[in-house]
Amino acid sequence: MAVSPEYIALLRVGIRSSPEWKEAWDRINDYLDALKTPDSRDRELILLASFERAIARKRGEPFTPATELAFEETQKTLDSSLGHLIDAEVPGMRRSVEERVRLYLTENVDGNLLGREDELSDEVLQALREVKLQAAPNLQVASIKQRPLEFTLAGKGFIGLAKKLSPMGASRIIAWLIGLAILGFLIFSSLYK
Amino acid sequence: MSGNDRSGKIVELISSSAFEEAFQEKVRNRRWAVALVTFGISLVGLWLMFDVMGAGGWTTLKGVEVLLFGLLFTSLSFGFSQAFLGFLVLAEGNEPLKITNTLDEETPLASTAVVMPVYNEDAETVFGSIRSLYDSLQERGELDSFDFYILSDSTDPSKAVEEELGWADICRQTNGFGRIHYRRRKLPVNRKSGNIADFCRRWGHRHRYMIVLDADSIMTGKAVSSLVRLMEVNPRAGIIQTLPRLIRARTVFGRIQQFASRLYSSIFAAGLNFWQQEGGNYWGHNAIIRISPFLCSCGLPGLPGKEPLGGRVLSHDFVEAALMRNAGWGVWFAYDLEGSYEGLPPNLTEYVKRDRRWCQGNLQHMWFLLAQNIRPISRIHLVQGILAYVSAPLLVSFVLMGALQAGLDHLNSRVGIFPSASAGVLFLMTVTLLFGPKVLSLIHLFSRPKEVAAFGGPVRVMGGAILETLFSVLTAPVLVWFHTRFVLRNLAGKTVVWHTQTRESGDGPSWNEVIREYWPLPILGIVLSALAWWISPDYLLWLSPLLVGLILAIPVAHFSCHTNFFGKLFVTPEELNPPKELSGDFRLQLREGDQFVHAVLDPLYNAVHVALQRKRETSSAPSSDYGVSLAMKLFQEGPDALTAQEKRALLTDGHTLAYLHTLIWRTPAEMMHPAWSKALAMYRSAKRRREQEPGLIEAKLAGVESAVT
Numbered sequence: 001m002a003v004s005p006e007y008i009a010l011l012r013v014g015i016r017s018s019p020e021w022k023e024a025w026d027r028i029n030d031y032l033d034a035l036k037t038p039d040s041r042d043r044e045l046i047l048l049a050s051f052e053r054a055i056a057r058k059r060g061e062p063f064t065p066a067t068e069l070a071f072e073e074t075q076k077t078l079d080s081s082l083g084h085l086i087d088a089e090v091p092g093m094r095r096s097v098e099e100r101v102r103l104y105l106t107e108n109v110d111g112n113l114l115g116r117e118d119e120l121s122d123e124v125l126q127a128l129r130e131v132k133l134q135a136a137p138n139l140q141v142a143s144i145k146q147r148p149l150e151f152t153l154a155g156k157g158f159i160g161l162a163k164k165l166s167p168m169g170a171s172r173i174i175a176w177l178i179g180l181a182i183l184g185f186l187i188f189s190s191l192y193k
Numbered sequence: 194m195s196g197n198d199r200s201g202k203i204v205e206l207i208s209s210s211a212f213e214e215a216f217q218e219k220v221r222n223r224r225w226a227v228a229l230v231t232f233g234i235s236l237v238g239l240w241l242m243f244d245v246m247g248a249g250g251w252t253t254l255k256g257v258e259v260l261l262f263g264l265l266f267t268s269l270s271f272g273f274s275q276a277f278l279g280f281l282v283l284a285e286g287n288e289p290l291k292i293t294n295t296l297d298e299e300t301p302l303a304s305t306a307v308v309m310p311v312y313n314e315d316a317e318t319v320f321g322s323i324r325s326l327y328d329s330l331q332e333r334g335e336l337d338s339f340d341f342y343i344l345s346d347s348t349d350p351s352k353a354v355e356e357e358l359g360w361a362d363i364c365r366q367t368n369g370f371g372r373i374h375y376r377r378r379k380l381p382v383n384r385k386s387g388n389i390a391d392f393c394r395r396w397g398h399r400h401r402y403m404i405v406l407d408a409d410s411i412m413t414g415k416a417v418s419s420l421v422r423l424m425e426v427n428p429r430a431g432i433i434q435t436l437p438r439l440i441r442a443r444t445v446f447g448r449i450q451q452f453a454s455r456l457y458s459s460i461f462a463a464g465l466n467f468w469q470q471e472g473g474n475y476w477g478h479n480a481i482i483r484i485s486p487f488l489c490s491c492g493l494p495g496l497p498g499k500e501p502l503g504g505r506v507l508s509h510d511f512v513e514a515a516l517m518r519n520a521g522w523g524v525w526f527a528y529d530l531e532g533s534y535e536g537l538p539p540n541l542t543e544y545v546k547r548d549r550r551w552c553q554g555n556l557q558h559m560w561f562l563l564a565q566n567i568r569p570i571s572r573i574h575l576v577q578g579i580l581a582y583v584s585a586p587l588l589v590s591f592v593l594m595g596a597l598q599a600g601l602d603h604l605n606s607r608v609g610i611f612p613s614a615s616a617g618v619l620f621l622m623t624v625t626l627l628f629g630p631k632v633l634s635l636i637h638l639f640s641r642p643k644e645v646a647a648f649g650g651p652v653r654v655m656g657g658a659i660l661e662t663l664f665s666v667l668t669a670p671v672l673v674w675f676h677t678r679f680v681l682r683n684l685a686g687k688t689v690v691w692h693t694q695t696r697e698s699g700d701g702p703s704w705n706e707v708i709r710e711y712w713p714l715p716i717l718g719i720v721l722s723a724l725a726w727w728i729s730p731d732y733l734l735w736l737s738p739l740l741v742g743l744i745l746a747i748p749v750a751h752f753s754c755h756t757n758f759f760g761k762l763f764v765t766p767e768e769l770n771p772p773k774e775l776s777g778d779f780r781l782q783l784r785e786g787d788q789f790v791h792a793v794l795d796p797l798y799n800a801v802h803v804a805l806q807r808k809r810e811t812s813s814a815p816s817s818d819y820g821v822s823l824a825m826k827l828f829q830e831g832p833d834a835l836t837a838q839e840k841r842a843l844l845t846d847g848h849t850l851a852y853l854h855t856l857i858w859r860t861p862a863e864m865m866h867p868a869w870s871k872a873l874a875m876y877r878s879a880k881r882r883r884e885q886e887p888g889l890i891e892a893k894l895a896g897v898e899s900a901v902t
Contacts, residue, residue: 023861027873031858034796034876071859093851100800105365107797133804135360135375137340142397144390146492155563159497170686186594190252190601 011051024054024070031074035100036107037114046081046114050074081114085128102128208428219290220470227274227468234270238622239263244615254598261591268580269626272461276630279464283637291466292423292433292525300422302338305481306400307417310344310388312381313352314408316359318536319343321779322411327367329414329774338421340400341373344388346381350840353377354788354802359781361801366782379845385477386493386509397488407478409536410437413774416532420481423527431487431522432514434473434480435533436462440767440775444539444701446753451537452763453661456648457634462528471523472570477510479533483522487513490520496560501553501683508554511578512561515571534767534775540701540754541668542710545675552582552679585676592739596724603728631662647766657763667749670742674714701754711746718743789840790832790872792850799854806847820846824853831868 015021028047037043053076054069061069075096082099090098106113106120106128113120113128120128151159168174242262246255282288307326311319323341330336343360347353360375367373378391389405402424404417416435423433436458439451466473475482491513496503506512514524538544555578561567562575635658638644639651648654702710718740725733725740733740742749752758767775784791784798791798823843826834835843843850862870 020861026877027858029881030873030877031796033878033881034794036797039878039880065861065864067861068859071855075855093848093855096855097800097803097851100796101804104361104797104801107365133361133801134370135357135805136342137371137374137396137399139395140398142394142488144393144397144488144492145490147494149494149496149560150565151563152565155565158563169684175685186254186257187597187601190254190598191605 011048011055015051018066020066021051021055021070024066025051027067028070028074031071035103035114036112042114046074046077050077078114081117085125087129101133102131105131216290216470220468223290223470224468227271227278230274230277231267231271234273234622234626235263235267238266238270238619241615241619241622242266245619248615249602252598252601254594254601258591258594258598261587261594265584265587265591266623266626268584269623271577273626273629275464275468276460276633277464278467279460279462280630280633280637282463282467283460284640288463288466290470291527291529292427292430293419293527293529295426296419296423297426298422300425302335302418302421303401303425304340304399305338305402305404305417305421306340306342306392306396306484307404307406308342308344308389308392309406309408309410310346310385311356311408312346312385313349314347316352316355316783317779317781319356319408320359320363320781321777322406322409323373324363324367324779325774325777326412326414326417327363327369327373328777330417331367331414333414333418335414335418336372339372339417341369342392342396343373343375344392345375345377346384346388347377348381348837348841350789350837350844351787353841353844354792354798355783357802357805358783358788358791358798362781362783379841383493383505384507386506386513389509390492393484393488397484400484402481403484403487404481405478407535409441410479411440411534411774412479413532413772416530417481419530419532420527423525424481424483427523427525429521429523430471430525431483431490431517431520432473432475432480432524434475434524434526435530436526436528437476437479437533437535438765438767439537440534440765441536442539443756444753445755445758446540446544447537448759448763449661449664450544452657452765453665455765455767456638456654456658456661457631459528460630460634460637462526466526466528469526469570469574471525472518472568473514473524473526474574475510475514475517475524477508479535486517486520486522490522491516496557499686501687502557502559506554507557508551508578511555511558511571511574515561515567515575518568518571519566532772532774541671541750542702542707542754545672548582548672548675549679552676553683555579555582556680556683582676582680585673586680588673589677592736596721596728596736599728599732600724628662631658644766647769649761649764649769653762653764660759660762664749666738667742667745668753670718670739671711671714671746671750674717674743674746702751704751707747707751711750714743714746718746784875786875787832789844792844793827793832793853794857794869794872795876796854796858799850802844803847803851803854806845806850817846817849820849824849824856828853828856828869829866831866832872833868 015025025047028050032043032046037046050073051070054066054073057069057073058064058066078099079095082102083095085102086095086098103112103114117125168178239259239262242259246259288294307323309319309323320343323343327336327341330339343356345353345356347356356377357375360373364370364373376392376395378388381387383390389403392403402421404412404420406412412435420433420435424430427433439447439454442448442451493506493509493512493516496506498504517524538547558575558578562572562579567575635654638648638654645651645654648657721736721743722733722740725736784795788798792802793799820843823835823839823846826839827843857865857869857873860869
């Protein structure tokens with residue numbers, strides 16, 4: 001990734017001159033931090049290349065916020081760096097998702113694969129091309145046989161009785177009255193023994 | 194002889210009809226022995242009770258009291274008989290009828306799923322358990338036979354994202370992609386049993402066995418591979434349950450429970466296996482299940498009526514064991530298989546909250562007592578489960594009837610209701626039944642000096658046992674109170690709300706919360722004390738163990754949450770000499786804060802989440818209007834704008850979430866909700882935070898300029 005001194009000077013002027021570009025600069029740096037991109041020369045190159053194009057675009061699109069332009073150009077820079085790991089048929093936004101998945105999978109204490117692709121073996125690069133995040137295996141469907149509960153004769157009788165009595169239990173007042181009546185009977189019958 | 198040949202021989206031997214007949218004969222004899230001891234003790238108790246009650250003449254109240262006493266005393270005798278016979282089995286040292294006798298380390302393993310249903314749990318606990326088992330199996334070279342499934346029913350969006358990221362992180366740490374799986378249901382239909390059933394429907398044909406773990410369960414690699422081997426050599430075994438040891442307790446309550454369980458459970462477990470044999474029970478976790486018969490026989494039926502007593506089966510485990518037995522499969526208890534552990538509620542309040550759910554589940558089991566084709570042994574398990582809760586209102590009724598009768602006697606100036614000899618013997622008998630198993634456990638322990646040392650020595654064991662007994666005396670009335678409330682509420686048709694447990698110690702409930710929950714107990718205790726004093730000071734003394742527990746309920750409940758007491762007491766062998774699987778300190782590498790916000794903002798988390806959504810939702814398919822409207826609401830009104838339900842809906846729309854991520858990152862601060870620009874600053878590295886001044890940016894640019902030119 002070659003960056004000429006003229007563009008860096010241009011960038012310096014741009015950032016110095018405008019709070020809008022300063023915000024864009026901070027935002028993109030935050031984004032690269034969130035991507036766990038180490039503070040290295042490669043990171044600076046991503047920034048410079050992206051801002052170079054964003055500033056150039058701003059001349060043609062003066063009403064588009066600098067943050068938006070910078071973000072889009074950063075995405076393009078990342079895409080050019082990681083895009084070869086993603087199948088060509090994967091559509092737009094999904095490409096960014098897949099690229100970030102690969103950054104996640106290669107993340108370690110030193111950062112991730114951004115700018116370190118040369119260090120990765122062909123096998124690892126191939127595995128990264130083929131990786132597909134899948135949390136659960138393919139289905140091997142089975143069914144659970146559910147049998148209804150069949151009651152004994154006594155059970156049916158009990159349920160029938162419970163159904164007949166349940167309206168009494170459903171009313172709190174009746175339930176309390178029955179309870180108190182039982183208690184009263186117990187006390188009364190025990191009192192005069 | 195190869196592992197296969199040897200296992201084949203064992204299978205052949207176990208399957209032979211001669212072996213089966215001899216086995217059944219022995220099991221019958223054992224069950225008669227338990228029945229004899231139980232009913233023998235109960236009859237003596239009843240006879241004494243008749244003598245005590247009949248002394249002052251019979252009344253209706255006394256009749257009811259004797260009836261209640263008969264039920265409660267028989268239940269108590271059954272527990273004691275089990276412990277006593279278990280003590281004899283362990284003292285003899287050679288139990289011929291236990292499933293672990295058939296274990297052969299050479300038996301080849303079979304494809305097994307380790308399944309862990311979770312519901313809004315702490316992701317680090319969940320994945321820590323999985324990680325320790327994964328590492329343990331890897332170390333044994335047996336990983337190839339196992340797949341791990343985290344089956345989530347989590348409804349909290351932040352927890353759901355945390356689990357997903359936890360899954361990705363553990364897979365990344367262990368290279369476990371394709372072996373550790375994660376699935377979250379959109380709707381937690383039928384709760385835990387529905388979760389397991391859903392697993393069976395999706396991947397039931399992928400594995401021969403499943404080992405079910407709870408979110409706080411831990412098992413060693415040796416234990417799970419032993420379970421698989423036991424299944425392989427016992428082709429008629431449908432379920433093998435292990436005895437999980439309680440671990441990782443830090444609060445007073447937790448450590449006392451952990452100590453008591455470790456000390457006393459052995460003889461109960463040996464006694465349980467003594468009579469139940471292949472007619473055992475399933476406790477819902479730390480057990481292995483043969484999937485094929487589970488699919489054919491263990492579909493849970495709907496219950497008549499509505500919740501709480503009808504509707505869907507809540508406590509599925511006992512029912513599944515009963516259905517498995519119905520289909521002719523054995524349910525075994527590998528009570529002496531080491532390496533099975535579980536956590537426990539950290540304090541009395543959490544324990545009671547768990548009991549609230551279990552109570553409802555066990556009461557529902559009464560339907561199965563009325564059902565056809567449930568084996569008698571399964572009915573005994575179901576009755577035991579029901580009695581674990583129903584005995585509380587029975588005990589309360591028994592005490593109240595006694596108080597009423599005593600009060601009536603006092604009013605009628607009748608005295609001398611307790612003839613000294615019979616009442617004294619009955620009291621001693623009851624004390625023996627209650628505390629005898631503890632004494633037997635201590636005798637068993639002290640006959641093995643090495644085990645005493647594993648508990649920290651005789652002084653710690655005895656000190657712990659005495660304090661534990663006091664604590665259990667104080668907490669028993671509290672549990673009786675709550676169980677009574679739960680049973681009555683359920684009978685009155687009140688449904689129990691499904692709450693998450695606090696599995697970690699945490700801060701515990703505050704004084705205010707404890708008072709709000711426990712205030713009726715001391716009032717009840719004081720009123721009952723006054724009544725008892727009015728009847729007779731002797732009667733107050735008689736009831737004092739119950740009354741002290743009630744009066745002190747609030748301080749005891751609060752004290753149970755503390756973590757800085759009894760550091761040197763209540764130690765267990767697992768604390769002093771933890772196995773490797775328990776000593777690991779697993780940490781997920783996740784960002785702190787609301788994981789839902791991270792799923793939107795963090796480019797890596799967002800990518801993992803979006804990539805895990807179904808392909809049709811994230812590739813070319815347009816987002817749903819609902820998803821887009823939620824995203825716009827979130828964008829304009831900030832992270833707190835959506836309800837949990839809306840957040841869950843948005844999380845399932847990967848395409849929209851990816852778009853929202855881009856939208857927020859590329860929008861200038863003044864054009865979006867301030868909460869988002871504030872949240873974005875979370876991702877700024879510490880180094881850059883120090884470099885915020887414009888002068889430093891200038892200097893940095895100058896540095897870059899010199900580097901590239």
